[in-house]
Amino acid sequence: MKKLLITAPVVAILASLPYLGMADYYLSYLYIIFFWIVLATSWGILSGYTGYWSFGHAAFFGIGVYTTATLTTQLSWPFVATIPALLAAVVAVLIGLVVFRSGALRGEFFALLTLSVTFVVAAIVSNTALDSGTGVFLSGIEIPMIGATASGSLYMFGFIAALVALATSYFIFHSKFGQGLLAIHDDEDVAEVKGVPTFRYKLISFAVSSALAGAMGAIHAVYVGYVTVGETFAVTVPLYVVLMSILGGARHWAGPAIGAVIITVMQSAIVSGAHAEFGRAGVALALIVVILVLPSGIVPSLVRRFADRRSGAGAPMGFAQVVTQFAPSGQASSGPVLLKCEDVTKSFGGIRALSGVTLEVRRGEILALVGPNGSGKSTLINMISGHYSMTSGKITLEGEEISGRSPHLIAQQGVARTYQIPRLFDNLTVLENVRLCAKFGSADGMGAAAVDAATAEALAFTGLADKADVLPEALNLHDRKFVEFARALAAKPRLLLLDEVLCGLNPAEVDHAVEMIKRIKSGGTTIIFVEHLMRAVVALADRVAVLDQGKVLALGHPGETMRDPAVVSVYLGGSHAA
Ligand code: ADP
Ligand code: MG
Secondary structure (H helix, E strand, C coil), rough: CCCHHHHHHHHHHCCCCCCCCCCHHHHHHHHHHHHHHHHHHHHHHHHHHHCCCCHHHHHHHHHHHHHHHHHHHHCCCCHHHHCCHHHHHHHHHHHHHHHHCCCCCCHHHHHHHHHHHHHHHHHHHCCCCCCCCCHHHHHHCCCCCCCCCCCHHHHHHHHHHHHHHHHHHHHHHHCCHHHHHHHHHHHHHHHHHHHCCCCHHHHHHHHHHHHHHHHHHHHHHHHHHHHHHHHHHCHHHHHHHHHHHHHHCCCCCCCCHHHHHHHHHHHHHHHHHHCCCHHHHHHHHHHHHHHCCCCCCHHHHHHHHHCCCCCCCCCCHHHHHHHHCCCCCCCCCCCCCEEEEEEEEEEEECCEEEEEEEEECCCCCCCECCCCCCCCCCHHHHHCCCCCCEEEEEEEEEEEEECCCCCCHHCCCCCCEEECCCCCCCCCCHHHHHHHHHHEEEEECCHHHHHHHHHHHHHCCCCCCCCCCCHHHCCHHHHHHHHHHHHHHHCCCCEEEEECCCCCCHHHHHHHHHHHHHHHCCCCCCEEEECHHHHHHCCCCCCHEEEEEEEEEECCCCHHHHCCHHHHHHHCCCCCCC
């Protein structure tokens, strides 16, 4: 409401400027600012949010420019009908379908690829009837009079485009979709394992980003009146949008727009000044300084400084309250089979991390997975959660095959895991880390209230409630492990995979954690936990599976299994049973 009270008058004033008789010069000046706001904001929706840096924004902008140029001049389409930048979005989706299949094709590769798309599109346009190398005149194109005069109308189109771009970015930023994009930015593999449909999300953000850039291209074609390939596909567009976004803060919805305003205003001040060449160097220097001082950009730095430190998850829950929430559901530990691994094999190049692992986990039980370092324990967790694809074998969850499915679908089936070496989303707070997993990790999709409750519960349960608003970098290893733990719990999994969560804790902390795990089990959750600490294994496990060199060496009740001579010899470093 407060935001609306500020936004509405600003929008009203800007919308009425053409009718108040503002001079064309100033309208045109503001139009250029809107122009850059749209392009920078659209870049932010893809590259700022997901971290997939595009240097190909000129391509999508240019597709918009030439779609309008061609449709209006050659096919006499009305201008407005050419604005929906479907072609730009379609091209983005086609590129995305190829490159986004693998999360490995990011960073420099993606930047170069998008840059080369610009050259390809430019070559096509310049060598066909779309441009024929001579440019296209659009001066005769009629535009709807939505702003008193012709330049007033162009101003209005630019203004509306800026509003649409900002609103789109704002809503994405505050949506579940946006949270997913930001998680992809920090660690795409983990985002996928936590339930984020990464492929689909990247495609959508690429399409939206390109459509906005294309729509701006359509308007700009008419604004400039004469379009050429050289100008349209110049490196200026990608360079400027990147600079603007970084300056303002690419990970915030308003960042690119703020950067766009600052750079556009500085630029025009220089061009109209006496010593343009020195001025330009000055701007470049100022940019370098700002980027060094505020590496995450102006807006995020300010937001962090003035942030309301209040936790978004409501009042932290007391421990006693949490205990009752994880109350026993009375499930027997010898229930029906929940998870079945059949002949699971995984090779990494020449290394066989797992060879033919077969085991069952019953609903409600705790299965401890033990074995020497390198025996394949973490790899088995990676197979079950889908983090790596399996070489051969089959894994079923309640009879349904999950092996071969996308990790986010496995997560939504109720499988949650922790990482042995914590892999947290570094730019999300502890609370956001946990909430994201509650949001994405459950099959039925919890409602907002349920997500907040699950988040608060998991934070209180792991003793992290008072650290909810810090970034992971401020945490020690113990706390980082517990954030991993809380993230897995928040998804309310059926099957919880814990990879050495107790490692590195002191005896009192271990006791506390053992109590926690018991309580989770009594809430009906099935647990597989990897652990070296025999004390904890004996205290917790219903059954133990001993892995050695990628094979199940022994499987049974803790006491008996750990006395098995073969197991003892493995643990004492004797000759390995082959
Ligand atoms: P554990 O968790 O039991 O200590 P891991 O499952 O991590 O063992 O590793 C089992 C074997 O697989 C080791 O030899 C390890 O080097 C290898 N391995 C695990 N992950 C990878 C990977 N991503 N690439 C190559 N080799 C791997
Ligand atoms: Mg391991």
